[in-house]
Amino acid sequence: MRIVIAEDNVLLAEGLQLLLTRAGMEVAATVADGDEFVAAVARHRPDVTIVDVRLPPTYRHEGIRAALAARRDRPDLPVLVLSQYVELVYATQLLAGGQGSVGYLLKDRVGRVEEFLDALRRVAAGGTVMDPEVVAQLLAHRHNDPIDTLSPREREVLGLMAQGHDNTAIARLLFIVESSVNKHVGNVFAKLGLSADDSGGHRRVLAVLAYLNNQSRTVP
The missing domain is CATH 3.40.50.2300 (Response regulator)
Known part of the structure; x- marks a missing residue:
């Protein structure tokens, strides 16, 4: 490389x-x-x-x-x-x-x-x-919105999704079966009103980050 x-x-x-x-x-x-x-x-x-x-x-x-x-x-x-x-x-x-x-x-x-x-x-x-710390800060600054409806496990899954992990990797990191991850991911997207298309790709990461950081500004 x-x-x-x-x-x-x-x-x-x-x-x-x-x-x-x-x-x-x-x-x-x-x-x-x-x-x-x-x-x-x-x-x-x-x-x-x-x-x-x-x-x-x-x-x-x-x-x-x-x-x-x-x-x-x-x-x-x-x-x-x-x-x-x-x-x-x-x-x-x-x-x-x-x-x-x-x-x-x-x-x-x-x-x-x-x-x-x-x-x-x-x-x-x-x-x-x-970076996990970037994701953690994004999550920490969101209040009084659908993020609050996520279960602790769904928040874990959301954080790993935003770090770029696919469902297989999330299952490995959380020591759970992939079918459980699929269910949690579906719940996350449903609660946040996001499309679950391209569930293993970077578009999913971008969708999550766009939701979490919707007050973002461009570089001057």
Whole structure:
């Protein structure tokens, strides 16, 4: 798998390169700002990219802007965004395109190597991956709406759905049979008024996130 990284922190950039190389992947380029990232994507045609949200010169949202610019030229470009903090406004703009191949993880997740590599592979394969902490904050800020009608198990299932897991994976993670997951998923979508179409794909993730984060704004 061929990768382009945009990360201005030298230690983290080198650590990512070492981690990915040891996992049998090829790091085609490591750059430190948005313009270099867009150029590197055009030059190397990577299978997946890793982008820090905050890059020089202002350290606000240059990474997201660069990812969006690269995806305008290549809409199917897989992008895994890394952030120090939960920044839902920036994450949502990437998700809004609806093409999938998008991930949003907190940087702490990199230390959980197998989990991080699994997320990267899922994004490269066209999936949508959200950090559990992002999902937890979205759920925590919803009150007095149909979310409150979900049972504790249905809330667990919703959280795992929003992280990009399919029903088989959810069954494994919750130690229950897949038929039970199917029932819980059906209940979740019914209670939230969402379509259950494409129950194993990224559109389901986007539908859930759109519901949870319906007050989202675009990147200025």
